[in-house]
Amino acid sequence: MSNGFDDIPFFDEEPAARPARGGHQPAPPAPAGGSTALGGIAARAMAARDQHRVPDYLSGLNPEQREAVESLDGPVLVLAGAGTGKTRVLTTRIAHILASGRAFPSQILAVTFTNKAAREMKERVGVLVGGAVEGMPWMGTFHSIGVKLLRRHAELVGLKSSFTILDTDDVVRLVKQLIQADGIDDKRWPAKQFAQMIDGWKNKGLGPAEIPEGDARSFANGKGRELYAAYQARLMTLNACDFGDLLLHPIRMFRTNPDVLREYHDKFRYILVDEYQDTNTAQYMWLRLLAQRPKGVPQNVCCVGDDDQSIYGWRGAEVDNILRFEKDFPGAKVIKLERNYRSTEHILGAAAHLIAHNEGRLGKTLFTDRTDPNDDKVQVHAAWDSEEEARAVGEEIEQLQRNQHPLNNMAILVRASFQMREFEDRFVTLGLNYRVIGGPRFYERLEIRDALAYFRLVCQPADDLAFERIVNTPKRGLGDTTVRALHDYARKRDIPMLAATADIVETDEMKPKPRKSLFDVVSMFQRWQGLLETTPHTELAETILEESGYTDMWKNDKSAEAPGRLENLKELIRSMEAFESMRGFLEHIALVMDVEQNAELDAVSIMTLHSAKGLEFETVFLPGWEEGLFPHQRALDEGGRSGLEEERRLAYVGLTRAKRRCHIWFVSNRRIHGLWQSTLPSRFLDELPVTHVEVSEADQSYGGYNRGGYGQSRFDKQEPFANTYSTPGWKRAQANKTDATRDNWGNRSGVSIERIGYGESGPKARTIDGELIAKSRIDEPSKFTVGDRVFHIKFGNGNIAGIEGNKLTIDFDRAGQKRVLDGFVEKV
């Protein structure tokens, strides 16, 4: 009989040395709280009976949470609404498993949705069990765990364990090459689109042979399947994986090697999955392979999810996975967590009322005991345009700041990342600290990608994509023709391009000039590869960037970004110090999108609604609640009703991030693709309950949400939008608009007014507001000149790089280039 306990291996990290069942093994780490490692029902019964021996970490849990923590044997599904202590349950459950001696940290497989969540969970478990846990090697995202598995067993799927991981950019470039190689018009059949199709298939767990015929036909006159196969073949020769492969290869590996799967069945005694509602089919298959044990072996799998927070349908997530759970794992215990500990009743009420508009929910009802007459209702505000929106949010934040609210407790959650910029601009002007989470990622920057390509090619000489990226960066006189010749040569002989280059410089196929350059490239890389094992990796990295001429390239670059790029390269090298080797570092960079942010700094967070899942803030700002943006038009077009419902869940996620205050904004005019368009308030606003929502008086704008006239805008009568907004007058007005204060809009009626302004541009140059122009002081001579040394209270010292009216572009020594108003700086 196996009670799920008696065959824990003696050695912590040694799956091969699985001891025979039944024998008595020395006990794992001494359990906290004194209960002996009896395992199973007995231990639970004892724990329940003997209140004095309840470990500290269990006290303070409500009955449902506690049940979720203590139901260790057999499958468990926890349906946890927003703010019901889901993370707490997961971490406590892990702590409980460890403390009760049922498993070592290395025997717990815990899948989280983001690296950040994994990190947090590790910390919290550490706190609970008193820091005695030596890490949790198998806690991470599906992808990072997939990498780990693949590195160990790469040869089983035809890879070498040094394989590289391609990001989206790499994939698109590769697909493009394949499309072109096949003589297909890549305009008519864009690589990006096909890359997305591949991603979609992989999310469903489909290889080239398995995709539906219709899908295969729908691209490039029926060449879809062929191209997909060619793509996979190419990845193999490159010894590379895309994100989807990180799931698919392990699945294939497990299926074709039952003995290996068995090994992991024995290893992972407990499996936990966070955000289960967001798993896609491939992840589900992966999980099922690991979780479904042979008959008689307990399936200790615990999935935690919330169908109302399923927001990754576009990535192939199947909410149905939740519904199927009980079928897949017969006898599963289902526990609902409905007591909300996070938000006020107004916020909760608003969110509940909104989400009730969705059909096909599992149906949870969140409740809270907290009722405080002083709690604010959810506030809805209207603004004229996105700039005013940013300005008003900024004012609100400053107001809160004056009342001693830390900025760290506030967040702006946007639907689409382009909305962030407006807030950033505004906050820079205000000198308000902010941090963008999941924004333009460090490693996506040009210089970082170039540097990484060098490193990749040194570690992985078969990485042709890296080769093509840097072979002529810095300029070495190696243009398209040369690269294409190399490419052909390599393909013909089926060898990597770097190897091909090494061959070709021995021949006289190349003209003397490129031949010399290529020879230099090859010898550089050979030298670096020789240093790989002997030289410390940070030192090697510096050597590479120096010797390749890459740093010189930026040093000689006169553009304003160049110093910043050099700084980023230094930062890159610094961040390598935390890793053991260059390979280890490259691994990290491929999978971890987020750079560690400075937690010390008090700053407002700006992020997308998607990346806000799982977080909470005292005050949340939700801008951009307009039709077309939120719900997003594309979601409606592509997803129909279910698309709309996913958008609604996204709104629900947004609302439920707020603990005490929630401000929603919508604007009447927004610029999309550089074109101003008038917009309608989001339908989601109408779905909020009056009892919990307050429409703030539109004292400074015309949103008109509360005047029954929204949708009407001054633009409606103005015929050719595009013309008006492409006039120089408008553009200049835009450029100088940051200076506009609320007064510009303050004393208006809601009536459409159109003014003629900006005389010098001629009569057609109509602008929105004459005062605005008058205020911008563009003609006033600035008291500063380019090159002046100035001081800014937030950004420190810097040099003026440019002047536009009263706006200065300044290269700050520490903060990089910013645009600020001249009133905020002084000469030093």
Place this chain on the structure above:
DNA sequence: TTCATAAGCCCCGGA
């Protein structure tokens, strides 16, 4: 081959 300018696309969300 490289640089400058024009054209075109885009901006939904992420590991």
Place this chain on the structure above:
DNA sequence: GGCTTATGAA
């Protein structure tokens, strides 16, 4: 409006 890619001249 801003970024990337295509085009053409030096």
